[in-house]
Amino acid sequence: xxxxxxxxxxxxxxxxxxxxxxxxxxxxxxxxxxxxxxxxxxxxxxxxxxxxxxxxxxxxxxxxxxxxxxxxxxxxxxxxxxxxxxxxxxxxxxxxxxxxxxxxxxxxxxxxxxxxxxxxxxxxxxxxxxxxxxxxxxxxxxxxxxxxxxxxxxxxxxxxxxxxxxxxxxxxxxxxxxxxxxxxxxxxxxxxxxxxxxxxxxxxxxxxxxxxxxxxxxxxxxxxxxxxxxxxxxxxxxxxxxxxxxxxxxxxxxxxxxxxxxxxxxxxxxxxxxxxxxxxxxxxxxxxxxxxxxxxxxxxxxxxxxxxxxxxxxxxxxxxxxxxxxxxxxxxxxxxxxxxxxxxxxxxxxxxxxxxxxxxxxxxx
Amino acid sequence: xxxxxxxxxxxxxxxxxxxxxxxxxxxxxxxxxxxxxxxxxxxxxxxxxxxxxxxxxxxxxxxxxxxxxxxxxxxxxxxxxxxxxxxxxxxxxxxxxxxxxxxxxxxxxxxxxxxxxxxxxxxxxxxxxxxxxxxxxxxxxxxxxxxxxxxxxxxxxxxxxxxxxxxxxxxxxxxxxxxxxxxxxxxxxxxxxxxxxxxxxxxxxxxxxxxxxxxxxxxxxxxxxxxxxxxxxxxxxxxxxxxxxxxxxxxxxxxxxxxxxxxxxxxxxxxxxxxxxxxxxxxxxxxxxxxxxxxxxxxxxxxxxxxxxxxxxxxxxxxxxxxxxxxxxxxxxxxxxxxxxxxxxxxxxxxxxxxxxxxxxxxxxxxxxxxxxxxxxxxxxxxxxxxxxxxxxxxxxxxxxxxxxxxxxxxxxxxxxxxxxxxxxxxxxxxxxxxxxxxxxxxxxxxxxxxxxxxxxxxxxxxxxxxxxxxxxxxxxxxxxxxxxxxxxxxxxxxxxxxxxxxxxxxxxxxxxxxxxxxxxxxxxxxxxxxxxxxxxxxxxxxxxxxxxxxxxxxxxxxxxxxxxxxxxxxxx
Numbered sequence: 001x002x003x004x005x006x007x008x009x010x011x012x013x014x015x016x017x018x019x020x021x022x023x024x025x026x027x028x029x030x031x032x033x034x035x036x037x038x039x040x041x042x043x044x045x046x047x048x049x050x051x052x053x054x055x056x057x058x059x060x061x062x063x064x065x066x067x068x069x070x071x072x073x074x075x076x077x078x079x080x081x082x083x084x085x086x087x088x089x090x091x092x093x094x095x096x097x098x099x100x101x102x103x104x105x106x107x108x109x110x111x112x113x114x115x116x117x118x119x120x121x122x123x124x125x126x127x128x129x130x131x132x133x134x135x136x137x138x139x140x141x142x143x144x145x146x147x148x149x150x151x152x153x154x155x156x157x158x159x160x161x162x163x164x165x166x167x168x169x170x171x172x173x174x175x176x177x178x179x180x181x182x183x184x185x186x187x188x189x190x191x192x193x194x195x196x197x198x199x200x201x202x203x204x205x206x207x208x209x210x211x212x213x214x215x216x217x218x219x220x221x222x223x224x225x226x227x228x229x230x231x232x233x234x235x236x237x238x239x240x241x242x243x244x245x246x247x248x249x250x251x252x253x254x255x256x257x258x259x260x261x262x263x264x265x266x267x268x269x270x271x272x273x274x275x276x277x278x279x280x281x282x283x284x285x286x287x288x289x290x291x292x293x294x295x296x297x298x299x300x301x302x303x304x305x306x307x308x309x310x311x312x313x314x315x316x317x318x319x320x321x322x323x324x325x326x327x328x329x330x331x332x333x334x335x336x337x338x339x340x341x342x343x344x345x346x347x348x349x350x351x352x353x354x355x356x357x358x359x360x361x362x363x364x365x
Numbered sequence: 366x367x368x369x370x371x372x373x374x375x376x377x378x379x380x381x382x383x384x385x386x387x388x389x390x391x392x393x394x395x396x397x398x399x400x401x402x403x404x405x406x407x408x409x410x411x412x413x414x415x416x417x418x419x420x421x422x423x424x425x426x427x428x429x430x431x432x433x434x435x436x437x438x439x440x441x442x443x444x445x446x447x448x449x450x451x452x453x454x455x456x457x458x459x460x461x462x463x464x465x466x467x468x469x470x471x472x473x474x475x476x477x478x479x480x481x482x483x484x485x486x487x488x489x490x491x492x493x494x495x496x497x498x499x500x501x502x503x504x505x506x507x508x509x510x511x512x513x514x515x516x517x518x519x520x521x522x523x524x525x526x527x528x529x530x531x532x533x534x535x536x537x538x539x540x541x542x543x544x545x546x547x548x549x550x551x552x553x554x555x556x557x558x559x560x561x562x563x564x565x566x567x568x569x570x571x572x573x574x575x576x577x578x579x580x581x582x583x584x585x586x587x588x589x590x591x592x593x594x595x596x597x598x599x600x601x602x603x604x605x606x607x608x609x610x611x612x613x614x615x616x617x618x619x620x621x622x623x624x625x626x627x628x629x630x631x632x633x634x635x636x637x638x639x640x641x642x643x644x645x646x647x648x649x650x651x652x653x654x655x656x657x658x659x660x661x662x663x664x665x666x667x668x669x670x671x672x673x674x675x676x677x678x679x680x681x682x683x684x685x686x687x688x689x690x691x692x693x694x695x696x697x698x699x700x701x702x703x704x705x706x707x708x709x710x711x712x713x714x715x716x717x718x719x720x721x722x723x724x725x726x727x728x729x730x731x732x733x734x735x736x737x738x739x740x741x742x743x744x745x746x747x748x749x750x751x752x753x754x755x756x757x758x759x760x761x762x763x764x765x766x767x768x769x770x771x772x773x774x775x776x777x778x779x780x781x782x783x784x785x786x787x788x789x790x791x792x793x794x795x796x797x798x799x800x801x802x803x804x805x806x807x808x809x810x811x812x813x814x815x816x817x818x819x820x821x822x823x824x825x826x827x828x829x830x831x832x833x834x835x836x837x838x839x840x841x842x843x844x845x846x847x848x849x850x851x852x853x854x855x856x857x858x859x860x861x862x863x864x865x866x867x868x869x870x871x872x873x874x875x876x877x878x879x880x881x882x883x884x885x886x887x888x889x890x891x892x893x894x895x896x897x898x899x900x901x902x903x904x905x906x907x908x909x910x911x912x913x914x915x916x917x918x919x920x921x922x923x924x925x926x927x928x929x930x931x932x933x934x935x936x937x938x
Contacts, residue, residue, distance in 0.1 A: 172371050232404065235389045235397025248405045252570065252578060273390035277383055284379050291372050307371065314375045321382055325389050 010360050011293075017285050018337060018352055022052065024279060025263070025338030031245050032259040032266045033340075044259055044340050051342040055349035062353025066361060070354065071128065071301050074121035078146070081118040084111035085153040110343035112159045115150045117347055117354070119166055120173070120308035122146055127177030128301035134178040140187070143174060160206050161331035165315055167191070172311040173304045176294065213329030226262065229254045230324045234268030234276070241272030259340045261332055264324045279338075280321065287314040293359040302358040309355045313348075405570050413562025414508050416589030418522055418552055420598040421624075421826055425513065427522050427553075427636075432509040433489035435502070436477040439470040442501035451499060455491045456481050477503060482642035510546070510640045514598075516633040517605040520662035521596065521762070521824065523551025524636035540564065546640070550662070552592060552824060553636075554763045559828050562589040590829035595624035603931035604629040607924045612657070613892075613911035614664035614803045617928055620811035620897055620906040622835055623820030625760070626937075627928075630663040665758075665765040668800040669910065672883030672917065673728045673865075674893045675749075675795025677813060677851055679736055680721055682748040684847040688739040691850050694718045697731035706787050708734050711882070725854025728865045728880060730794050737793020742784055745792050746772035751841055752809040753819065754801055760822045768805060771798035796884055806895050807908035810878070813855065814897035814906050817841045817848045855879055856900055859922075866894060868922035871929045874938050875900040878907075878925065880917030889913040894921035898929050898938055905932045 026048060033044040040046060062070075070077070088111055123143055130139055147170045154163040175184060199207070212224040233249035242248065247269035249255050258266050268276045290310030297303045313336055320335040322328030334341055336348040389397065418427035435456060442448065452458045458466070458481070466480035484492070489504045496502045510525055512518075525546040528536070533543060540563065541547070547561075548554035565586030570578045604615040604627040617627040634651050638644045651659050661667065683689035699715035701708040710716065710730040716723070724732030737745060749755060755770025769775070771792070773784045780798075791797040804822060812819040818838035825833050855877035858866040865880045878896020885891055892914030897903040907928050909921040932938050 175371060229404075231389065232397050232400045234386070235393050236401035237390055238394040238398065239391055248570075249401055252405050254404055268386070268390065273386055276386050276390065280379065280382055280386065287375060287379075311371065311375070314378070318375075318378045318382060321386075325385050327382070327385055 011289065011356060014286065014289050014352075014356065014359075017282050017289075021279065021282050021286075021337045024267070024275075024282075025335075027244065028263055028266050028270070028338065029259050029340050031247070031270060032250055032255075032263060034245065035251060035253065047342075048340055048345070051345045052349075054342070055346050058346060059349045059353035059356075062350050063357050063360070065357075067302060067305060067354055067357040070121055071125045071305075074118070074125040078118045078122040081111060081115050082150060082153065085115065085150065085157070087111075089153065089156055110341075112154045112157050112162045113343035113347040114350075115154060116162065116165060116169060116312055117351055119146065119150060119169055120305060120312065120351075120354075123170065123173045124301050124304035124308060127173055127304050128299075131178060131300040134174070135180045137180070137183060140174075140179065140183050143170065144187075155201065158203055158206065159332065160202070161319065161333035164331060165312065165319070165333065168311050168315050169308050173308050176303055176307045177300065209330045213326070226256050226330060227323075227326055229256070230262055230265040231326050233265040234325055237269040237272045237276070239273050241268075241270050241275055244270050246270060261320065261330075261334055261339060262324055263339050264321050264335055267338075268324065280317070283313070283317045283336075287317075289359075290355055293355060293362065297358055297362040299358075299362070302362060305354055306358045309351045312351060411565040411567065411583075411586045412508060413564045413586035414588040415510065415546075415562055416560040416591045416829075418560075419591060419593050420596045420601070421594060421626075422597065423593065424598045426518060426594070426596070426598065428511050428513065429508045430511040431486075432483045432507050433486060434479045434505045434507060435481040435484060435489075435492055436479045436505050437466070437470045438477050438501045438503070439467070442467075442499075444499065448496075448499055448502060451492070451496045451502070452480075455488055455495060456484060477505065479505070483509065510636075512636040514602065515635045515637060518596070518601050518629070519551075519633040519636050520630040520664065521551050521594075521601070521628045522636060523553035523555075523763075524549050524634075524639040525553055526639050549639075550660070550763060552594065552762070555761055556592050556825065556828070560589045560592055563587045592825055593827035594824050595619075595626065595826045596628070596824060597626045597935060597937075599935055600928070600931055600937075601627040601629065603627070604928060605631070605633070607927045611911050611914060611920070612663075613909070613914060613921075614662075614667065615907065615909045615924060615928065616664050616803055616807050617932070618807055618811055618820075618822055618906045620814040620820065620903050622838070623811070623822045624826065624835070625822055625824045626905070626932075628664050628762075628824065630661075630667075632657045632659040634659045662762070662764065663803065663910065663912070665760060665762055665802055665804045667802060667910075667912075668766060668768050669802075669891050669912070670797070670799055670883040670885055671795040671801045671806055672881035672891065672893055673730075673795055674806055674810075674879045674881035674895050674917070675799065675801075676725060676728065676733050676793075677809060677855075677879060678748050678752050678754070679733050679740065679745060679793045680725060680851050680854070681752070681843055681847055682740045682744045683736040684721070684850060685748065685843060686740060686744050688744075689721065689736055691722075692720055693736075694720050695724075695732045695735040697729050699731075701731045701734040701790070703734075703738070703787055703790055708787075708790050721850055722854045722857055725851065725879065726857035726861050726864050728858070733793045734790050737789050738786070740793075742772060742789040742792060745789065746770055746775075749799070751843065752812060754799070754805055754809070758804050758808045758822050760804055761825055765804070766802060768802055769798055769800040795881060803908045803910045806893065806910070807906060810895040810897060810908065811906040812841055813848060813851055814877075814903035817843050817845065852877060852900075855896065859896060865918040866896065866922045866925075868918060869894060869896055869926040869929065871926045871933070874898050874929045874933055876925075876929055878922070880922055882915070882917045885913075887913070890915060892917045892919065892921045894918075894925045896925055898932075905929065905937055 029048055030045045126142055127134060133139060147166060151163050151166055233255055247266060249269050250258055250266045255262055255265050267279055287310050290306055294303050294306035316333055316336050319328050319333050323330050334344040414429050417425055419425050449463055452463050470478040492504050526549050528541055528545045528547050548557040565584045567580050567583045569580050600617055608615055608629055608631045612631055614630045618625050638647050696718045697710050697716035699710050699713045716727050716729040719729050719732045749770040755768055757765050757767045776784050788797050808822060817840060819841050820838045821836035858864045859869050859876050859878050866878045869876055869878055876896050876898035877900050878894055881893030883891040892911040894917050895908040897906040907925050909924045911921055914920055
């Protein structure tokens with residue numbers, strides 16, 4: 001299936017690190033959900049394994065097909081993804097509530113998880129095609145629109161975290177693509193000055209979450225509860241942790257959302273600083289490798305994709321772990337490869353596939 | 366070059382992440398570790414039962430009973446229809462009551478919320494029987510204070526109520542916690558520290574809802590000490606019965622050692638009201654009753670003019686100072702003149718010539734006007750104080766007041782004027798500024814009964830296994846001969862022909878005493894009788910006080926007679 005020359009650049013270390021992180025995630029999901037007494041076949045552990053097997057199929061597709069084919073159909077994927085976002089919005093409205101996912105059979109599907117990839121592809125396509133003219137001001141307009149449309153719809157989902165994630169992806173691809181730094185800085189300034197307007201559109205619970213970030217004690221039993229309990233969990237893990245399945249914050253149910261967004265609190269509590277920093281370092285390995293691929297690829301499309309994926313991974317890790325220790329506001333971003341959830345796992349694995357795809361083919365161009 | 370910005374920024378953020386993990390997990394480990402333990406470890410208190418209160422013969426007066434509450438855990442409730450039917454049938458709750466209870470329970474969905482407090486044992490059994498398969502419905506048992514004799518002895522025992530926020534702040538160090546009951550008056554208050562049980566507790570690990578996950582250890586509670594009173598149940602009951610619905614007080618004491626055998630104040634209250642649910646109206650009613658003042662203990666906190674019972678003090682002052690002797694005679698013509706002022710004797714036609722014994726026997730005012738005038742205010746004040754007026758008797762009950770034994774100094778300080786001789790005349794017969802409590806009058810009478818030995822009145826004999834060491838009687842600075850003369854007068858009061866206290870006479874009991882009828886600005890005279898028996902070897906000393914009760918020689922003397930009779934029946938005389 002692969003040409004030998006391609007396989008030579010296939011990064012086995014990368015896949016091993018991904019697997020290692022996933023296994024740590026599985027163990028943590030098991031620990032975080034064992035109190036629920038679900039039959040093993042229905043447990044989150046097993047479901048995550050099933051998701052992983054599906055994800056492996058997707059990663060194979062993302063590897064086998066040259067990333068050029070994805071760039072070719074980037075606009076189709078992008079538009080389709082926007083439609084799905086709108087569809088979920090309408091579905092949610094019809095049900096009189098917020099809903100960012102819809103179900104296909106037994107599985108919930110969350111289109112906002114995939115818009116990150118769609119944006120990486122569509123921006124890479126646009127920037128890659130204009131590698132010599134990106135410094136022009138006129139070439140800033142289309143990328144802004146490409147960012148703006150999904151940003152608004154994701155925000156309406158409501159999914160503040162994913163919407164915010166789109167911003168570093170956008171800037172990193174533009175920078176790599178050769179945009180004029182003055183425009184970049186101008187956009188950052190404009191974006192920051194728009195924050196008060198943006199604030200106006202946030203839902204109350206989102207505002208509350210951002211406010212408790214500044215001071216968790218303003219609402220210790222509401223929005224601040226999660227942050228306080230999470231910090232206690234991580235901090236009480238100490239150097240070596242309380243041991244797997246032995247975290248009291250985790251096992252005694254003090255941590256909300258501990259198998260999804262706050263899974264790192266369980267890692268911090270049960271595996272201590274040694275385990276927590278090991279996980280951070282493993283992610284750092286992935287991110288560094290992504291940037292190495294970006295730097296060693298001469299093709300601008302591939303460079304953009306690799307940078308976008310690298311930044312996406314890095315920012316997800318930083319925001320997610322940051323929010324468990326109170327460094328970042330609680331915005332609802334899963335920890336890639338570790339948090340329970342099919343859509344997140346799938347989109348991360350596709351991103352990994354795209355990255356390796358670029359890495360495998362970098363020398364052929 | 367531009368790429369460096371991105372990698373540089375991201376590397377920086379990763380380093381920041383690692384640094385704050387190090388800060389939180391390594392540097393602040395102890396802080397968070399403590400918080401984590403506080404989170405999950407709770408102490409479930411186990412009540413240490415309050416000690417019982419018993420009488421001198423180990424008859425239980427105040428105890429604890431099991432009370433049953435119906436409670437629901439909202440989260441566990443299933444079939445509402447059955448719940449409504451069972452609660453309706455067994456507890457006679459209406460649908461509206463039940464809906465209200467459910468709304469209350471919904472606020473704390475994971476904890477048992479009491480919906481019916483203190484239901485009868487039968488109802489509790491019925492509820493257990495028909496509701497045992499309704500999840501979330503349960504009966505809980507609690508220990509409740511039980512004042513067996515209800516109103517009888519209420520002021521003696523006192524009552525309990527929940528500790529307040531302010532008190533909690535002060536007493537936290539002594540192991541009190543929110544919801545604890547503490548004594549508010551009487552023995553319950555004075556001996557609260559002894560009666561109070563020491564709560565034990567189970568240390569448990571809980572989850573975020575406070576649900577017990579496992580037990581880490583148990584500290585057994587210890588119950589409070591039983592308190593044995595000097596009270597005799599039958600005499601106490603007799604006193605309460607004899608007082609009936611009159612306002613007043615009756616106290617019975619052994620004059621030899623100060624042991625109180627009965628202490629009654631009327632109107633009384635039922636201390637059970639303060640531990641029963643849904644009685645806030647009744648409680649308020651008791652606390653706000655300004656006319657009956659049922660919560661105040663008239664026996665030790667009520668201040669009244671003593672009237673003629675005080676003549677004992679005037680007599681002692683006269684005899685001790687040699688201003689009068691046993692044979693000194695004053696002639697009563699029905700009134701006494703001091704300048705322009707005229708002071709009446711209670712008997713308009715007069716008692717004729719009287720000596721000290723006759724003066725006491727007939728309670729002749731004119732005799733004591735003359736004695737008082739001869740003796741002077743300073744000596745009366747001095748002897749009032751010797752007999753214990755104007756200071757606390759030190760009885761082991763809370764809220765005793767000391768009253769007023771006035772004098773020149775007192776009047777200068779509190780009334781800002783000089784003492785007038787007319788006031789001395791009134792002082793001599795127990796009127797004027799003089800204010801005393803029934804327990805002070807009793808204590809004075811006991812020292813006469815006890816041949817000049819004053820005792821320390823007390824109500825507690827034994828705490829747990831430890832006998833309370835009673836204070837030794839103290840000799841008053843009064844000659845035996847003086848006491849002997851006064852005793853002779855008091856004997857005549859009860860036993861002599863036309864003595865004012867003859868109603869205290871009971872067959873087979875040789876008693877002595879003194880009546881008092883005290884004028885007061887508030888209405889009808891207060892009525893007093895205080896006496897002792899048997900005359901030769903006094904074992905019982907009583908005081909009966911009736912607020913606006915008319916003449917001391919009538920009802921109070923009669924009640925004292927009743928008490929002597931009961932004491933004889935009980936073998937005290």
